[in-house]
Amino acid sequence: MTDANTAETSRRNFLKNTGRVAAASTLVAGMSPRAFASEDNTIQVALVGCGGRGTGAAANALSVQNGPIKLVAMADVFEDRQSDSYNGLAAKFADHPDKVDVPEERRFIGFEAYKEAMDCLKPGDVVILATPPAFRWVQFTYAIEKGLNVFMEKPVTVDGPTSRKMFALGEESAKRNLKVGVGLMCRHCDARAELHERIEQGQIGDILELRAYRMAGPTGSAAVGPKPADTNELEYQIRNFHAFLWASGGAFSDFLIHNIDECCWMKNAFPIEAKASGGRQYRGNDVDQNFDSYSVEYTFEDGTKLMLNGRTIPGCHHEFASYAHGTKGAAVISTASHSPAKCRIYKGWNLDEKNLVWAYPQPEKSPYQLEWDHLIDAIRNDKPYNEVQRGVEASLVTSMGRMAAHTGKVITRDQILNSDHEFAPVVDQLALGGDAPLVADSNGKYPIPLPGLLRREY
DSSP states (O other): OOBTTSOOOOGGGSSTTTOOOOOOOOOOOOOOOOSSOOTTSOEEEEEEOOSHHHHHHHHHHHTOOSSOEEEEEEEESOHHHHHHHHHHHHHHTTTOGGGBOOOGGGEEESTTHHHHHHTTSOTTOEEEEOSOGGGHHHHHHHHHHHTOEEEEOSOOOSSHHHHHHHHHHHHHHHHTTOOEEESOGGGGOHHHHHHHHHHHTTTTOSEEEEEEEEEESSOGGGGOOOOOTTSOHHHHHHHTGGGOHHHHSHHHHHHHHHHHHHHHHHHTSOOSEEEEEEEOSSOOSOSSOOOSEEEEEEEOTTSOEEEEEEEEOTTSOOEEEEEEEESSEEEEEESSSSSOOOOEEEEBSOOOGGGEEEEOOSSOBOHHHHHHHHHHHHHHHTOOOBOHHHHHHHHHHHHHHHHHHHHOSOEEHHHHHTOOOOSOTTGGGOOTTSOOSSOOOTTSOOOOOOTTTOSSOO
């Protein structure tokens, strides 16, 4: 994950066999941190959540070049996921074995493992929180108590109550001068940054409409099979967290948030309302809670629209891109996936090469690496750096669109933020071998959203 002109492996795919992860639990609060790492100038890192995303984030952290940095602890619920992650990182940094300094006694398993991993760090070190987002507020609370700088994966919330908790925790982390990055790496893309500046300068005029698409084949939960008879329900749901709204906000929250956030960046605002449609045209096995297609009309305060389309049906048109249309012209925010963005500006709305007026030069630097370069620079030089509020806002408006589709209602930001519907209020009490927040029926089927029939998402 260095230069975007190579076949870049995203953090989600860094270890294809590691899948997704979790760790969790127990609310705490507390003490004063330092801004910097340990006295020898080495920043120590703990990885909490050893799936593909967490492993890729750790690889980016260890690739930062502005001073010594090493991984010293790992935590996960599943030993196989952790083992795959450790072996993958050790192999990647085989020429620099000091970077992966995680003996077996610092590899922790279980729902309390996140505490044990963070306990290996000093105030000012960094913890990576890459478990399913349901556990984010629990683990972030402990990181604040320990005085740790944080990198957390997106989304950071899945509903109104967890968003309120994370807004408050973000304020507390900022008061303590903690540096916190959120994995919306498109905000760190050089190409998008220059496009944003050009839009600010008026090169496409006033924005009239934004469009975003993430239309692909089966993604995330689409490959989930029925729970094996000998598997604990909670562990099954965590292993397949994209399938369950309580754990991840579903595929909508996890995958579409990037397109939503990059469009909001170009607009310098977040939507205040969503109306949407969607359905399960292709699946129907009820093994998960996702729709196959989503179509959302987001409305900003000034009336501008963001039209979002998501689909995970095989054999259909594929598109993974975002666009902005203005009074003078149009812009390509992203072209295919997250990197390279290949940002461009055209005169008029016809995206024909003869109308091209600007294109970001290639190759581009990887935003996955840039977000880590920026975070570690802020830690070493004590620069203001806290992305929590923006990360929660992006997560909340993403959930707003999902909720609009799942209920068939027009949903406003204030409605979802102030809602009392929390998917997993007992997430801080979960334990290995224990009960799951969601229960299947006697046929092993899970409740699914029924627009127009259910007031809540299920």
